[in-house]
Amino acid sequence: MIITIDGPSASGKSSVAQKLAQQLNYIHINSGFLYRAAAVLYLRQVQENYPDVISENHIDSAQNNKCSTFVVSDLTLKAKLYRTIAQLKYIYNPATNLAQVYYLNEDLTPTLKTTQVSQMASMLSANPEIREIINQLQRDLVAANPENSYIADGRDCGSVVFPKANLKIFLTANLQVRAERFRQDLIRKQLSQLSIEKSLAELQERDQRDQTRAVAPLIVPAGAFLIDSSALTLAQVVKKILVLIAKL
């Protein structure tokens, strides 16, 4: 059984998928973690090769834009990046209900949620080769244990990665609500104190990139159930999806 939940940034899909995985004993595939891990590896490689662009982990949006161009222009870097991304290991632990991403023996999970990594993940996710590698990592996870059930969340899980999923959900919420959730999430994780204006701007930028990229743009997959969570709690969204699963 495969269930997919796609939707824009901060629509709550990862939290919903995590809760459902816990309740149903499914494996949670958080595909955003893989894009974020790819961004961590890429930023490191740029830092090694272009120390004048990224110094000491200090980077702003303009530098991030500049960084993202190397993946197109520096063919050696690009080849190395693709090789390293293919070696990422995604592990979901049912006992803790937590997902981790490893590169070789290093757990990258604690580094995945910074603003810098979020922006770079969004930029890299427009790259078709990177998408293909990450799609394959997800399909390999399922193929390795086909007897398990999976719940995958992201932007293209129902449209591209698992088009034959048993149930597809498109989870959304209005921009104001998502911006406030996004801001609160960063504050809760003590990652940054973003104003609501900055939070709105950040999400608008990501929405624009996610929806307009040429490869696998964010769309409502064919056959998906649309859930607007603007006025719903996490528990209410989970309940709605459980009702849909019960009808399968």
Ligand code: DC
């Ligand atoms: O869901 P998230 O915010 O953790 O995802 C991080 C970035 O990765 C996001 O900007 C879009 C991209 N992404 C994607 O393009 N396709 C996916 N299936 C998952 C994430």
